Amino acid sequence: MDDFIINSVCRTERDNASEYRKELPKVIDTILASMQDERCFAHINDEPIHFSTTVKEMIDKFREILFPGYFSSEKIDGANLVY
Structure with missing residues (x-):
């Protein structure tokens, strides 16, 4: 009975x-598609966006994106490999 419940x-x-x-x-x-709306990225006055990411962190993220599976410890899932 337990096997039936677990399997289901x-x-x-x-x-x-x-x-x-x-x-x-x-x-x-x-x-x-929602990102195509220019109002989404409008700044208020001349206040710059707070930027707390270091250049090294950005390069590491770009490497993960450009070379999936080589520079991250996460398993690649075929369902989202296209993206």
């Missing part, structure tokens, strides 16, 4: 994850 719960969670993955491209497209 795991299957349900796997199916839910699969459904979420199918929604991922639509969600990302919506976010990217």
